[in-house]
Amino acid sequence: MIICCVKVCRHKKPKDLCKLHRLPKDQKSCKEWVRRIGVEELLYKSLKDLNNVYLCSCHFTKQDYRSNKYLNPGAIPTQFSDDTHPISDEKMEKDIVKKLVSLLIRRECDKVNRKIEMEEIKAANAAKIADLSGKAK
Ligand SMILES: [Zn+2]
């Protein structure tokens, strides 16, 4: 279900008439949205997963929109109730950088490992085929 990720808001479509926007794909803007949204769990999500998190139009001003549907590129949410506290810079740096770096490293390692595995399987298969065709002769 498409629902606003702000804990005290939770507006959803179509019951609430606001628009819902995905968190931006651009890492720098996305980080700034997360910081302002103030939901620490979001720090542990990958950029790709964050792109499936939504924020509703209640957190933007009219000036943030370039049409009645689309936000200006680089728009940053500013409208939050007093119950929403931005994540501290210290926490942002500590958590997001570490988590993102370890996630990226893990992903790269996985990719490399998978490549090696594929090469090994290919080599093993080639050896088997060579062996079989050798036996057939
Ligand atoms: Zn909302």
Ligand SMILES: [Zn+2]
């Ligand atoms: Zn809303």
